[in-house]
Amino acid sequence: AQSVTQPDIHITVSEGASLELRCNYSYGATPYLFWYVQSPGQGLQLLLKYFSGDTLVQGIKGFEAEFKRSQSSFNLRKPSVHWSDAAEYFCAVRGGGADGLTFGKGTHLIIQP
């Protein structure tokens, strides 16, 4: 069965600084990987996804993620964060068929002035 590890529960970043959120996955075949963001009291919004091709994928809101098979990682990055980026970020992997996503435990991003 697939699994996802997000090692950082909380991360604090200054506004305007760069950001990297870590994600490691475990899956036997080629993984289908996703990053979602969740603002307080809201549903999940898709930031970006990877399933093949270029290992650097671009998403919405200026986010990007890089798939590294050798490290089983799919880290999320943003060159300059904005206060509105404060939220919970979930990395997820998808198995076969109509299976739903398996989520990591999330990383809570705090933006300080």
Next chain:
Amino acid sequence: DAMVIQNPRYQVTQFGKPVTLSCSQTLNHNVMYWYQQKSSQAPKLLFHYYDKDFNNEADTPDNFQSRRPNTSFCFLDIRSPGLGDAAMYLCATSTRPSLNSPLHFGNGTRLTVT
């Protein structure tokens, strides 16, 4: 805009009193999912419908049931809510084939059990 809509946003029920949460979609997606998300935790898949085929996760309690009368609607029924069932319930959809198709989430229903 096409979307996934969950009603109500907030639901309060009493311990042991049956409650139904609803989800509708205008995306015409084949697959609909229900997730449970407890405070500060990751969403946990309860079950999903692939067209009319119901697929229950092995560890989903019998207390949780679902109905999908048509493509657009899906319901989550909690037959006898306990205090531990207080959570955010998220509905999501995806197309078929599904592997590289993302899930589209509604804004969730926050359930309180008193």
